[in-house]
Amino acid sequence: MLDLSTLYQVTDVKSRSISAENFTGEPGKGGMCPLEQGVSGSEARDLGLGWKVNPFIFLEPKSTFEIANIDGPGIIRHIWLTPQNRWRDTILRIYWDGQENPSVECPIGDFFCMGWNEYFQINSLAVCVNPGCAFNCYWQMPFRSNCRMTLENLSNKRDVIFYQIDYTLQSLPEEIAYFHAQFRRVNPLPYKEVYTIVDGIEGKGQYVGTYMAWGVNNNQWWGEGEIKFYMDGDTDYPTICGTGTEDYFCGSYDFEDPFTHDRYVPYSTPYAGLQVVTPDKLYRSQFRFGMYRWHIPDPIHFENSLRVTIQALGWRSEGRYLPLQDDIASVAYWYQTLPTVKFPPLPDRDYLEVI
Structure with a gap:
Protein backbone atom coordinates (compact mmCIF):
# COMPACT_ATOMS: atom_id res chain seq x y z
CA MET A 1 0.00 0.00 0.00
CA PRO A 27 -14.21 5.00 -16.38
CA GLY A 28 -15.44 8.08 -18.19
CA LYS A 29 -19.03 7.62 -16.96
CA GLY A 30 -19.27 10.18 -14.14
CA GLY A 31 -21.68 13.11 -14.22
CA MET A 32 -23.66 11.81 -17.21
CA CYS A 33 -27.15 11.82 -15.67
CA PRO A 34 -29.71 13.59 -17.92
CA LEU A 35 -31.46 16.60 -16.39
CA GLU A 36 -34.87 14.94 -16.48
CA GLN A 37 -33.59 11.97 -14.45
CA GLY A 38 -31.46 13.76 -11.86
CA VAL A 39 -32.53 14.55 -8.31
CA SER A 40 -31.06 18.06 -8.83
CA GLY A 41 -32.08 18.42 -12.44
CA SER A 42 -34.21 21.47 -11.68
CA GLU A 43 -31.35 23.20 -9.88
CA GLU A 174 -2.65 -15.36 -2.95
CA GLU A 175 -4.05 -15.41 0.59
CA ILE A 176 -6.22 -12.56 1.88
CA ALA A 177 -8.51 -11.99 4.84
CA TYR A 178 -11.84 -10.20 4.37
CA PHE A 179 -13.14 -7.28 6.42
CA HIS A 180 -16.02 -7.98 8.82
CA ALA A 181 -18.12 -5.87 11.21
CA GLN A 182 -20.94 -7.05 13.46
CA PHE A 183 -23.33 -5.00 15.61
CA ARG A 184 -24.96 -6.08 18.88
CA ARG A 185 -27.09 -4.42 21.53
CA VAL A 186 -28.45 -5.53 24.91
CA ASN A 187 -30.75 -3.14 26.78
CA PRO A 188 -30.65 -3.64 29.69
CA LEU A 189 -27.91 -6.17 30.32
CA PRO A 190 -29.38 -8.86 32.64
CA TYR A 191 -28.02 -8.84 36.17
CA LYS A 192 -24.70 -10.70 36.50
CA GLU A 193 -24.51 -11.45 32.77
CA VAL A 194 -21.39 -10.69 30.75
CA TYR A 195 -21.83 -8.64 27.57
CA THR A 196 -20.79 -10.45 24.40
CA ILE A 197 -19.18 -8.22 21.78
CA VAL A 198 -18.86 -11.04 19.26
CA ASP A 199 -18.79 -14.82 19.24
CA GLY A 200 -19.07 -17.68 16.79
CA ILE A 201 -16.23 -16.41 14.58
CA GLU A 202 -14.82 -19.32 12.57
CA GLY A 203 -11.80 -18.99 10.34
CA LYS A 204 -8.29 -17.56 10.47
CA GLY A 205 -7.73 -13.86 10.86
CA GLN A 206 -7.16 -10.91 13.12
CA TYR A 207 -9.39 -8.79 15.33
CA VAL A 208 -8.81 -5.11 14.58
CA GLY A 209 -11.25 -2.93 16.50
CA THR A 210 -14.11 -2.32 18.91
CA TYR A 211 -16.68 0.45 19.15
CA MET A 212 -19.05 0.65 22.11
CA ALA A 213 -22.06 2.85 22.85
CA TRP A 214 -22.48 2.48 26.60
CA GLY A 215 -25.43 3.92 28.50
CA VAL A 216 -24.96 3.94 32.28
CA ASN A 217 -27.97 3.36 34.55
CA ASN A 218 -26.30 3.82 37.94
CA ASN A 219 -24.41 6.49 39.84
CA GLN A 220 -20.70 6.16 40.53
CA TRP A 221 -18.02 4.66 38.29
CA TRP A 222 -19.16 2.07 35.78
CA GLY A 223 -16.03 0.78 33.99
CA GLU A 224 -14.39 -1.80 36.24
CA GLY A 225 -15.22 -4.65 33.86
CA GLU A 226 -12.58 -6.63 31.99
CA ILE A 227 -12.55 -7.38 28.27
CA LYS A 228 -11.63 -10.96 27.38
CA PHE A 229 -10.57 -12.61 24.12
CA TYR A 230 -11.29 -16.35 23.92
CA MET A 231 -9.46 -17.78 20.91
CA ASP A 232 -8.65 -21.09 19.27
CA GLY A 233 -10.33 -23.45 21.70
CA ASP A 234 -10.33 -21.37 24.89
CA THR A 235 -13.22 -22.47 27.12
CA ASP A 236 -13.68 -21.12 30.63
CA TYR A 237 -10.71 -18.78 30.63
CA PRO A 238 -9.40 -16.49 27.87
CA THR A 239 -5.96 -16.09 26.37
CA ILE A 240 -6.15 -12.28 26.60
CA CYS A 241 -7.71 -10.63 29.66
CA GLY A 242 -7.87 -6.86 30.19
CA THR A 243 -7.83 -4.99 33.49
CA GLY A 244 -10.71 -2.54 33.10
CA THR A 245 -12.99 -0.92 30.56
CA GLU A 246 -11.20 2.42 30.41
CA ASP A 247 -7.87 0.59 30.31
CA TYR A 248 -8.88 -1.30 27.17
CA PHE A 249 -9.87 1.94 25.47
CA CYS A 250 -6.39 3.30 26.27
CA GLY A 251 -7.54 5.57 29.11
CA SER A 252 -7.10 5.19 32.86
CA TYR A 253 -8.56 6.02 36.25
CA ASP A 254 -12.19 6.51 35.25
CA PHE A 255 -11.46 8.82 32.29
CA GLU A 256 -11.60 11.64 34.83
CA ASP A 257 -9.87 15.02 34.80
CA PRO A 258 -6.61 14.38 36.69
CA PHE A 259 -6.58 17.93 38.07
CA THR A 260 -10.18 18.70 39.05
CA HIS A 261 -11.45 15.11 39.51
CA ASP A 262 -14.99 16.30 38.77
CA ARG A 263 -15.59 15.51 35.10
CA TYR A 264 -14.93 13.05 32.31
CA VAL A 265 -12.37 14.10 29.69
CA PRO A 266 -13.17 13.19 26.08
CA TYR A 267 -10.35 12.41 23.66
CA SER A 268 -9.89 11.29 20.06
CA THR A 269 -6.58 9.80 18.93
CA PRO A 270 -5.47 7.71 15.94
CA TYR A 271 -6.08 4.41 17.76
CA ALA A 272 -8.49 5.07 20.64
CA GLY A 273 -11.03 7.59 21.84
CA LEU A 274 -13.91 8.50 24.13
CA GLN A 275 -16.83 10.76 23.23
CA VAL A 276 -18.94 11.99 26.13
CA VAL A 277 -22.50 12.57 24.97
CA THR A 278 -24.33 13.75 28.06
CA PRO A 279 -23.50 16.70 30.43
CA ASP A 280 -20.09 16.13 31.92
CA LYS A 281 -20.76 15.82 35.60
CA LEU A 282 -18.77 12.93 36.96
CA TYR A 283 -20.49 9.80 38.30
CA ARG A 284 -24.11 10.59 37.40
CA SER A 285 -26.70 8.11 36.23
CA GLN A 286 -27.92 8.11 32.63
CA PHE A 287 -24.61 9.09 31.10
CA ARG A 288 -23.94 7.89 27.56
CA PHE A 289 -20.48 7.18 26.20
CA GLY A 290 -19.01 6.29 22.83
CA MET A 291 -15.61 4.59 22.81
CA TYR A 292 -13.42 3.16 20.08
CA ARG A 293 -10.23 1.09 20.13
CA TRP A 294 -8.40 0.18 16.91
CA HIS A 295 -5.92 -2.69 16.98
CA ILE A 296 -4.07 -1.39 13.92
CA PRO A 297 -0.51 -1.64 15.28
CA ASP A 298 -1.49 -4.54 17.57
CA PRO A 299 -4.03 -6.82 15.83
CA ILE A 300 -5.22 -9.85 17.78
CA HIS A 301 -4.49 -12.93 15.66
CA PHE A 302 -6.56 -16.10 15.85
CA GLU A 303 -6.15 -19.41 14.03
CA ASN A 304 -9.68 -20.83 13.91
CA SER A 305 -12.10 -19.21 16.36
CA LEU A 306 -12.74 -16.09 18.43
CA ARG A 307 -15.16 -14.84 21.08
CA VAL A 308 -14.91 -11.41 22.76
CA THR A 309 -16.75 -10.41 25.95
CA ILE A 310 -16.68 -7.52 28.40
CA GLN A 311 -17.94 -7.30 31.97
CA ALA A 312 -20.16 -4.43 33.12
CA LEU A 313 -19.02 -3.59 36.65
CA GLY A 314 -19.53 -0.67 38.97
CA TRP A 315 -19.35 -0.23 42.74
CA ARG A 316 -21.82 -0.96 45.53
CA SER A 317 -21.66 -0.68 49.31
CA GLU A 318 -18.74 -1.97 51.40
CA GLY A 319 -16.27 -1.73 48.51
CA ARG A 320 -17.90 -4.50 46.44
CA TYR A 321 -18.31 -4.76 42.68
CA LEU A 322 -21.81 -4.10 41.32
CA PRO A 323 -22.85 -6.08 38.21
CA LEU A 324 -24.47 -3.39 36.07
CA GLN A 325 -27.68 -3.53 34.05
CA ASP A 326 -26.71 -0.98 31.42
CA ASP A 327 -27.70 -0.23 27.83
CA ILE A 328 -24.74 -1.53 25.84
CA ALA A 329 -24.23 -1.69 22.09
CA SER A 330 -21.08 -2.57 20.18
CA VAL A 331 -19.46 -3.11 16.81
CA ALA A 332 -16.70 -5.68 16.41
CA TYR A 333 -14.31 -5.23 13.47
CA TRP A 334 -12.10 -8.05 12.20
CA TYR A 335 -10.54 -9.70 9.14
CA GLN A 336 -10.92 -13.39 8.44
CA THR A 337 -10.90 -16.04 5.75
CA LEU A 338 -14.20 -16.96 4.11
CA PRO A 339 -16.84 -18.29 4.45
CA THR A 340 -18.56 -16.03 6.97
CA VAL A 341 -20.70 -17.69 9.63
CA LYS A 342 -24.22 -16.27 9.56
CA PHE A 343 -24.60 -13.44 12.07
CA PRO A 344 -27.29 -13.41 14.77
CA PRO A 345 -30.41 -11.56 13.55
CA LEU A 346 -30.35 -7.81 14.02
CA PRO A 347 -32.82 -6.49 16.61
CA ASP A 348 -35.96 -4.91 15.21
CA ARG A 349 -36.27 -1.18 14.69
CA ASP A 350 -37.89 -0.47 18.07
CA TYR A 351 -35.18 -2.36 19.95
CA LEU A 352 -32.47 -0.52 18.01
CA GLU A 353 -33.96 2.90 18.71
CA VAL A 354 -32.12 5.37 20.90
CA ILE A 355 -34.57 7.25 23.18
Whole structure:
Protein backbone atom coordinates (compact mmCIF):
# COMPACT_ATOMS: atom_id res chain seq x y z
CA MET A 1 0.00 0.00 0.00
CA LEU A 2 1.25 3.48 -0.82
CA ASP A 3 2.25 5.88 1.92
CA LEU A 4 4.18 9.15 1.93
CA SER A 5 7.42 7.30 1.30
CA THR A 6 6.14 5.41 -1.76
CA LEU A 7 3.78 7.86 -3.48
CA TYR A 8 6.30 8.42 -6.26
CA GLN A 9 6.18 4.75 -7.37
CA VAL A 10 4.50 3.75 -10.63
CA THR A 11 1.99 0.90 -10.23
CA ASP A 12 -0.60 -1.04 -12.21
CA VAL A 13 -3.40 -0.05 -9.81
CA LYS A 14 -6.54 1.51 -11.32
CA SER A 15 -8.49 4.05 -9.25
CA ARG A 16 -12.29 4.01 -9.40
CA SER A 17 -15.13 5.67 -7.48
CA ILE A 18 -18.85 5.05 -7.09
CA SER A 19 -21.38 7.73 -6.19
CA ALA A 20 -24.85 8.83 -7.25
CA GLU A 21 -23.09 10.54 -10.18
CA ASN A 22 -21.54 7.23 -11.31
CA PHE A 23 -23.39 4.19 -9.95
CA THR A 24 -21.06 1.64 -11.59
CA GLY A 25 -17.67 3.32 -11.19
CA GLU A 26 -16.95 2.81 -14.88
CA PRO A 27 -14.21 5.00 -16.38
CA GLY A 28 -15.44 8.08 -18.19
CA LYS A 29 -19.03 7.62 -16.96
CA GLY A 30 -19.27 10.18 -14.14
CA GLY A 31 -21.68 13.11 -14.22
CA MET A 32 -23.66 11.81 -17.21
CA CYS A 33 -27.15 11.82 -15.67
CA PRO A 34 -29.71 13.59 -17.92
CA LEU A 35 -31.46 16.60 -16.39
CA GLU A 36 -34.87 14.94 -16.48
CA GLN A 37 -33.59 11.97 -14.45
CA GLY A 38 -31.46 13.76 -11.86
CA VAL A 39 -32.53 14.55 -8.31
CA SER A 40 -31.06 18.06 -8.83
CA GLY A 41 -32.08 18.42 -12.44
CA SER A 42 -34.21 21.47 -11.68
CA GLU A 43 -31.35 23.20 -9.88
CA ALA A 44 -29.04 22.54 -12.86
CA ARG A 45 -31.58 23.51 -15.53
CA ASP A 46 -29.74 26.71 -16.48
CA LEU A 47 -26.37 24.94 -16.73
CA GLY A 48 -27.20 21.60 -18.32
CA LEU A 49 -25.62 18.15 -18.43
CA GLY A 50 -22.65 17.57 -16.13
CA TRP A 51 -23.50 20.34 -13.62
CA LYS A 52 -24.24 18.42 -10.40
CA VAL A 53 -27.40 16.84 -11.75
CA ASN A 54 -27.58 13.73 -9.52
CA PRO A 55 -25.40 14.16 -6.39
CA PHE A 56 -27.45 12.01 -3.97
CA ILE A 57 -30.05 9.24 -3.77
CA PHE A 58 -33.43 8.96 -2.11
CA LEU A 59 -33.52 5.90 0.13
CA GLU A 60 -37.21 5.13 0.19
CA PRO A 61 -39.04 3.91 3.32
CA LYS A 62 -38.82 0.18 4.04
CA SER A 63 -36.51 -0.37 1.08
CA THR A 64 -32.98 -1.51 0.28
CA PHE A 65 -30.70 0.24 -2.22
CA GLU A 66 -27.59 -1.36 -3.69
CA ILE A 67 -24.91 1.34 -3.51
CA ALA A 68 -22.10 -0.77 -4.98
CA ASN A 69 -21.64 -3.91 -7.05
CA ILE A 70 -18.00 -4.18 -8.07
CA ASP A 71 -16.18 -6.98 -9.86
CA GLY A 72 -12.65 -7.57 -8.62
CA PRO A 73 -10.01 -8.16 -7.75
CA GLY A 74 -9.77 -4.92 -5.84
CA ILE A 75 -9.72 -3.08 -2.52
CA ILE A 76 -12.27 -0.69 -1.02
CA ARG A 77 -10.17 2.25 0.15
CA HIS A 78 -12.62 4.83 1.51
CA ILE A 79 -16.35 5.13 2.22
CA TRP A 80 -18.02 8.51 2.77
CA LEU A 81 -21.69 8.82 3.73
CA THR A 82 -24.05 11.53 5.01
CA PRO A 83 -27.31 9.95 6.22
CA GLN A 84 -29.98 12.34 7.48
CA ASN A 85 -32.58 10.12 9.20
CA ARG A 86 -32.04 8.51 12.60
CA TRP A 87 -28.76 6.70 12.15
CA ARG A 88 -29.93 3.35 13.53
CA ASP A 89 -32.72 3.31 10.94
CA THR A 90 -30.19 2.75 8.15
CA ILE A 91 -28.41 -0.62 7.95
CA LEU A 92 -25.16 -1.09 6.04
CA ARG A 93 -24.43 -4.56 4.63
CA ILE A 94 -21.37 -5.70 2.69
CA TYR A 95 -21.08 -9.04 0.88
CA TRP A 96 -17.79 -10.47 -0.39
CA ASP A 97 -17.24 -12.73 -3.39
CA GLY A 98 -20.85 -13.80 -3.88
CA GLN A 99 -21.50 -14.92 -0.30
CA GLU A 100 -25.14 -15.26 0.72
CA ASN A 101 -24.49 -13.91 4.22
CA PRO A 102 -23.14 -10.39 4.75
CA SER A 103 -19.71 -9.94 6.32
CA VAL A 104 -20.71 -6.45 7.49
CA GLU A 105 -24.17 -5.83 8.99
CA CYS A 106 -24.48 -2.74 11.13
CA PRO A 107 -26.55 0.41 11.71
CA ILE A 108 -24.81 3.17 9.85
CA GLY A 109 -24.21 5.37 12.91
CA ASP A 110 -22.61 2.63 14.98
CA PHE A 111 -20.40 1.51 12.09
CA PHE A 112 -18.94 5.03 12.05
CA CYS A 113 -18.73 5.24 15.88
CA MET A 114 -21.86 7.40 16.26
CA GLY A 115 -24.12 5.06 18.23
CA TRP A 116 -26.19 7.69 20.06
CA ASN A 117 -27.53 9.56 17.03
CA GLU A 118 -25.61 12.67 18.08
CA TYR A 119 -22.67 14.22 16.26
CA PHE A 120 -19.25 14.18 17.90
CA GLN A 121 -16.08 14.67 15.91
CA ILE A 122 -13.72 11.70 15.63
CA ASN A 123 -10.12 11.93 14.45
CA SER A 124 -8.80 8.40 14.03
CA LEU A 125 -6.94 6.46 11.38
CA ALA A 126 -9.79 4.06 10.59
CA VAL A 127 -12.83 6.31 11.05
CA CYS A 128 -13.23 10.08 10.82
CA VAL A 129 -16.48 11.89 11.57
CA ASN A 130 -16.43 15.51 10.48
CA PRO A 131 -18.91 18.43 10.39
CA GLY A 132 -21.81 18.43 9.75
CA CYS A 133 -22.50 14.63 9.59
CA ALA A 134 -19.72 13.35 7.34
CA PHE A 135 -18.99 9.69 8.06
CA ASN A 136 -15.64 8.46 6.71
CA CYS A 137 -14.22 4.94 6.85
CA TYR A 138 -10.65 4.07 5.84
CA TRP A 139 -10.60 0.35 6.64
CA GLN A 140 -8.95 -1.40 3.68
CA MET A 141 -11.33 -4.05 2.32
CA PRO A 142 -9.91 -6.45 -0.30
CA PHE A 143 -12.12 -8.70 -2.41
CA ARG A 144 -11.30 -11.35 -4.95
CA SER A 145 -14.26 -11.50 -7.32
CA ASN A 146 -17.04 -9.19 -6.14
CA CYS A 147 -18.03 -6.58 -3.56
CA ARG A 148 -21.68 -5.74 -3.01
CA MET A 149 -22.90 -3.03 -0.59
CA THR A 150 -26.47 -2.18 0.34
CA LEU A 151 -28.28 0.33 2.54
CA GLU A 152 -31.62 -0.62 4.09
CA ASN A 153 -34.05 2.02 5.37
CA LEU A 154 -36.01 0.58 8.30
CA SER A 155 -38.05 3.74 8.82
CA ASN A 156 -41.28 5.09 7.40
CA LYS A 157 -39.47 8.22 6.21
CA ARG A 158 -37.52 8.79 3.00
CA ASP A 159 -33.82 9.41 3.60
CA VAL A 160 -31.41 11.51 1.56
CA ILE A 161 -28.00 9.86 1.15
CA PHE A 162 -24.90 11.45 -0.28
CA TYR A 163 -22.19 8.80 -0.63
CA GLN A 164 -18.90 7.97 -2.30
CA ILE A 165 -17.04 4.66 -2.38
CA ASP A 166 -13.42 4.92 -3.49
CA TYR A 167 -11.68 1.71 -4.54
CA THR A 168 -8.85 0.31 -6.61
CA LEU A 169 -8.76 -2.53 -9.11
CA GLN A 170 -5.54 -4.46 -8.71
CA SER A 171 -3.92 -7.83 -8.17
CA LEU A 172 -4.04 -9.30 -4.67
CA PRO A 173 -1.82 -11.68 -2.70
CA GLU A 174 -2.65 -15.36 -2.95
CA GLU A 175 -4.05 -15.41 0.59
CA ILE A 176 -6.22 -12.56 1.88
CA ALA A 177 -8.51 -11.99 4.84
CA TYR A 178 -11.84 -10.20 4.37
CA PHE A 179 -13.14 -7.28 6.42
CA HIS A 180 -16.02 -7.98 8.82
CA ALA A 181 -18.12 -5.87 11.21
CA GLN A 182 -20.94 -7.05 13.46
CA PHE A 183 -23.33 -5.00 15.61
CA ARG A 184 -24.96 -6.08 18.88
CA ARG A 185 -27.09 -4.42 21.53
CA VAL A 186 -28.45 -5.53 24.91
CA ASN A 187 -30.75 -3.14 26.78
CA PRO A 188 -30.65 -3.64 29.69
CA LEU A 189 -27.91 -6.17 30.32
CA PRO A 190 -29.38 -8.86 32.64
CA TYR A 191 -28.02 -8.84 36.17
CA LYS A 192 -24.70 -10.70 36.50
CA GLU A 193 -24.51 -11.45 32.77
CA VAL A 194 -21.39 -10.69 30.75
CA TYR A 195 -21.83 -8.64 27.57
CA THR A 196 -20.79 -10.45 24.40
CA ILE A 197 -19.18 -8.22 21.78
CA VAL A 198 -18.86 -11.04 19.26
CA ASP A 199 -18.79 -14.82 19.24
CA GLY A 200 -19.07 -17.68 16.79
CA ILE A 201 -16.23 -16.41 14.58
CA GLU A 202 -14.82 -19.32 12.57
CA GLY A 203 -11.80 -18.99 10.34
CA LYS A 204 -8.29 -17.56 10.47
CA GLY A 205 -7.73 -13.86 10.86
CA GLN A 206 -7.16 -10.91 13.12
CA TYR A 207 -9.39 -8.79 15.33
CA VAL A 208 -8.81 -5.11 14.58
CA GLY A 209 -11.25 -2.93 16.50
CA THR A 210 -14.11 -2.32 18.91
CA TYR A 211 -16.68 0.45 19.15
CA MET A 212 -19.05 0.65 22.11
CA ALA A 213 -22.06 2.85 22.85
CA TRP A 214 -22.48 2.48 26.60
CA GLY A 215 -25.43 3.92 28.50
CA VAL A 216 -24.96 3.94 32.28
CA ASN A 217 -27.97 3.36 34.55
CA ASN A 218 -26.30 3.82 37.94
CA ASN A 219 -24.41 6.49 39.84
CA GLN A 220 -20.70 6.16 40.53
CA TRP A 221 -18.02 4.66 38.29
CA TRP A 222 -19.16 2.07 35.78
CA GLY A 223 -16.03 0.78 33.99
CA GLU A 224 -14.39 -1.80 36.24
CA GLY A 225 -15.22 -4.65 33.86
CA GLU A 226 -12.58 -6.63 31.99
CA ILE A 227 -12.55 -7.38 28.27
CA LYS A 228 -11.63 -10.96 27.38
CA PHE A 229 -10.57 -12.61 24.12
CA TYR A 230 -11.29 -16.35 23.92
CA MET A 231 -9.46 -17.78 20.91
CA ASP A 232 -8.65 -21.09 19.27
CA GLY A 233 -10.33 -23.45 21.70
CA ASP A 234 -10.33 -21.37 24.89
CA THR A 235 -13.22 -22.47 27.12
CA ASP A 236 -13.68 -21.12 30.63
CA TYR A 237 -10.71 -18.78 30.63
CA PRO A 238 -9.40 -16.49 27.87
CA THR A 239 -5.96 -16.09 26.37
CA ILE A 240 -6.15 -12.28 26.60
CA CYS A 241 -7.71 -10.63 29.66
CA GLY A 242 -7.87 -6.86 30.19
CA THR A 243 -7.83 -4.99 33.49
CA GLY A 244 -10.71 -2.54 33.10
CA THR A 245 -12.99 -0.92 30.56
CA GLU A 246 -11.20 2.42 30.41
CA ASP A 247 -7.87 0.59 30.31
CA TYR A 248 -8.88 -1.30 27.17
CA PHE A 249 -9.87 1.94 25.47
CA CYS A 250 -6.39 3.30 26.27
CA GLY A 251 -7.54 5.57 29.11
CA SER A 252 -7.10 5.19 32.86
CA TYR A 253 -8.56 6.02 36.25
CA ASP A 254 -12.19 6.51 35.25
CA PHE A 255 -11.46 8.82 32.29
CA GLU A 256 -11.60 11.64 34.83
CA ASP A 257 -9.87 15.02 34.80
CA PRO A 258 -6.61 14.38 36.69
CA PHE A 259 -6.58 17.93 38.07
CA THR A 260 -10.18 18.70 39.05
CA HIS A 261 -11.45 15.11 39.51
CA ASP A 262 -14.99 16.30 38.77
CA ARG A 263 -15.59 15.51 35.10
CA TYR A 264 -14.93 13.05 32.31
CA VAL A 265 -12.37 14.10 29.69
CA PRO A 266 -13.17 13.19 26.08
CA TYR A 267 -10.35 12.41 23.66
CA SER A 268 -9.89 11.29 20.06
CA THR A 269 -6.58 9.80 18.93
CA PRO A 270 -5.47 7.71 15.94
CA TYR A 271 -6.08 4.41 17.76
CA ALA A 272 -8.49 5.07 20.64
CA GLY A 273 -11.03 7.59 21.84
CA LEU A 274 -13.91 8.50 24.13
CA GLN A 275 -16.83 10.76 23.23
CA VAL A 276 -18.94 11.99 26.13
CA VAL A 277 -22.50 12.57 24.97
CA THR A 278 -24.33 13.75 28.06
CA PRO A 279 -23.50 16.70 30.43
CA ASP A 280 -20.09 16.13 31.92
CA LYS A 281 -20.76 15.82 35.60
CA LEU A 282 -18.77 12.93 36.96
CA TYR A 283 -20.49 9.80 38.30
CA ARG A 284 -24.11 10.59 37.40
CA SER A 285 -26.70 8.11 36.23
CA GLN A 286 -27.92 8.11 32.63
CA PHE A 287 -24.61 9.09 31.10
CA ARG A 288 -23.94 7.89 27.56
CA PHE A 289 -20.48 7.18 26.20
CA GLY A 290 -19.01 6.29 22.83
CA MET A 291 -15.61 4.59 22.81
CA TYR A 292 -13.42 3.16 20.08
CA ARG A 293 -10.23 1.09 20.13
CA TRP A 294 -8.40 0.18 16.91
CA HIS A 295 -5.92 -2.69 16.98
CA ILE A 296 -4.07 -1.39 13.92
CA PRO A 297 -0.51 -1.64 15.28
CA ASP A 298 -1.49 -4.54 17.57
CA PRO A 299 -4.03 -6.82 15.83
CA ILE A 300 -5.22 -9.85 17.78
CA HIS A 301 -4.49 -12.93 15.66
CA PHE A 302 -6.56 -16.10 15.85
CA GLU A 303 -6.15 -19.41 14.03
CA ASN A 304 -9.68 -20.83 13.91
CA SER A 305 -12.10 -19.21 16.36
CA LEU A 306 -12.74 -16.09 18.43
CA ARG A 307 -15.16 -14.84 21.08
CA VAL A 308 -14.91 -11.41 22.76
CA THR A 309 -16.75 -10.41 25.95
CA ILE A 310 -16.68 -7.52 28.40
CA GLN A 311 -17.94 -7.30 31.97
CA ALA A 312 -20.16 -4.43 33.12
CA LEU A 313 -19.02 -3.59 36.65
CA GLY A 314 -19.53 -0.67 38.97
CA TRP A 315 -19.35 -0.23 42.74
CA ARG A 316 -21.82 -0.96 45.53
CA SER A 317 -21.66 -0.68 49.31
CA GLU A 318 -18.74 -1.97 51.40
CA GLY A 319 -16.27 -1.73 48.51
CA ARG A 320 -17.90 -4.50 46.44
CA TYR A 321 -18.31 -4.76 42.68
CA LEU A 322 -21.81 -4.10 41.32
CA PRO A 323 -22.85 -6.08 38.21
CA LEU A 324 -24.47 -3.39 36.07
CA GLN A 325 -27.68 -3.53 34.05
CA ASP A 326 -26.71 -0.98 31.42
CA ASP A 327 -27.70 -0.23 27.83
CA ILE A 328 -24.74 -1.53 25.84
CA ALA A 329 -24.23 -1.69 22.09
CA SER A 330 -21.08 -2.57 20.18
CA VAL A 331 -19.46 -3.11 16.81
CA ALA A 332 -16.70 -5.68 16.41
CA TYR A 333 -14.31 -5.23 13.47
CA TRP A 334 -12.10 -8.05 12.20
CA TYR A 335 -10.54 -9.70 9.14
CA GLN A 336 -10.92 -13.39 8.44
CA THR A 337 -10.90 -16.04 5.75
CA LEU A 338 -14.20 -16.96 4.11
CA PRO A 339 -16.84 -18.29 4.45
CA THR A 340 -18.56 -16.03 6.97
CA VAL A 341 -20.70 -17.69 9.63
CA LYS A 342 -24.22 -16.27 9.56
CA PHE A 343 -24.60 -13.44 12.07
CA PRO A 344 -27.29 -13.41 14.77
CA PRO A 345 -30.41 -11.56 13.55
CA LEU A 346 -30.35 -7.81 14.02
CA PRO A 347 -32.82 -6.49 16.61
CA ASP A 348 -35.96 -4.91 15.21
CA ARG A 349 -36.27 -1.18 14.69
CA ASP A 350 -37.89 -0.47 18.07
CA TYR A 351 -35.18 -2.36 19.95
CA LEU A 352 -32.47 -0.52 18.01
CA GLU A 353 -33.96 2.90 18.71
CA VAL A 354 -32.12 5.37 20.90
CA ILE A 355 -34.57 7.25 23.18
